[in-house]
Amino acid sequence: MRKFSKAEEEAEINMTPMLDIVFIMLIFFIVTASFVKESGLDVNKPPPNEQQKKDDDKKNILIQVDSSNRIFVNLRPVDIASVRANVERLHAENPEGVVVIQPAEDAFAGIVVEIYDQARQAGVYNVSIAEGRQ
Amino acid sequence: MRDHAQTEEDAEINMTPMLDIVFIMLIFFIVTATFIKEAGVEINKPPAVTAEKKDRASILIAITETDEIWINRKQVDLKSLRTNIEKLHAENPQGTVVVQADARSKAGLMIAVTEAVNDSGVPSVAVSTKEK
Numbered sequence: 001m002r003k004f005s006k007a008e009e010e011a012e013i014n015m016t017p018m019l020d021i022v023f024i025m026l027i028f029f030i031v032t033a034s035f036v037k038e039s040g041l042d043v044n045k046p047p048p049n050e051q052q053k054k055d056d057d058k059k060n061i062l063i064q065v066d067s068s069n070r071i072f073v074n075l076r077p078v079d080i081a082s083v084r085a086n087v088e089r090l091h092a093e094n095p096e097g098v099v100v101i102q103p104a105e106d107a108f109a110g111i112v113v114e115i116y117d118q119a120r121q122a123g124v125y126n127v128s129i130a131e132g133r134q
Numbered sequence: 135m136r137d138h139a140q141t142e143e144d145a146e147i148n149m150t151p152m153l154d155i156v157f158i159m160l161i162f163f164i165v166t167a168t169f170i171k172e173a174g175v176e177i178n179k180p181p182a183v184t185a186e187k188k189d190r191a192s193i194l195i196a197i198t199e200t201d202e203i204w205i206n207r208k209q210v211d212l213k214s215l216r217t218n219i220e221k222l223h224a225e226n227p228q229g230t231v232v233v234q235a236d237a238r239s240k241a242g243l244m245i246a247v248t249e250a251v252n253d254s255g256v257p258s259v260a261v262s263t264k265e266k
Contacts (some may be wrong), residue, residue, distance in 0.1 A: 015149065018243055022153075022156055026159055029164055032167060033163055033166060033167055039186065039187050039188065039263060040185055040191075040233075040263055041165065041182055042260050043259065043260065043262050045238060051194050065241065103242070103245075105241070107242075109197065109238075111236040112244065114181070117182035131242075131245055
């Protein structure tokens with residue numbers, strides 16, 4: 001009986017080198033695993049040929065930012081904090097209108113993102129960012 | 135002599151269940167590994183309330199306060215940005231692009247970068263924000 005069991009144990013494969021490799025692979029993938037979750041806002045820019053049409057359409061809400069970061073909603077100067085209220089009011093007047101943000105080249109990107117966010121808070125999810133005029 | 139060897143073998147731990155678990159963990163980490171291309175610089179992101187989580191983001195492009203563009207730990211200029219994006223996008227065609235624009239970087243540059251991403255054929259581009 002003892003002899004039989006001895007013979008069976010000798011037939012086993014030595015697992016140690018494989019185990020070493022598997023552990024090293026495991027450690028490599030644990031270390032390189034990066035569960036980075038970026039949060040962000042989708043940007044949709046109108047295609048260039050559509051841009052002119054949108055500018056002419058008075059129903060849209062045009063938000064301009066000049067190079068010293070002043071904000072104009074439909075050409076009226078407003079404060080950054082009241083962008084949301086303005087967009088809400090104009091959106092209630094004509095619900096089909098979209099928001100077009102037109103920042104100047106030198107305006108801060110943070111301001112543009114903040115306006116974008118405020119327009120979305122006001123319930124207008126169709127926001128586009130157009131290239132600005134100086 | 136044989137008795138001695140026999141007791142030593144009895145003292146061995148059964149490795150099979152541990153091996154099973156190790157293999158399952160290995161497969162899990164291989165499958166979930168996505169290798170995000172980090173931009174390589176710290177950015178002061180603008181805050182936003184309505185931001186959504188972007189699960190498939192694989193390429194990060196950073197625009198610093200001094201209007202430098204960083205992609206894949208290298209600083210590039212606007213002209214060579216498109217080829218860089220195309221190269222990285224070919225490695226992982228399902229991934230999307232996130233632009234990390236500093237709150238004080240120029241809006242014109244941010245628009246130019248998103249335009250370059252659109253031109254390179256990536257279907258989805260987002261601007262990175264932090265929670266308010």
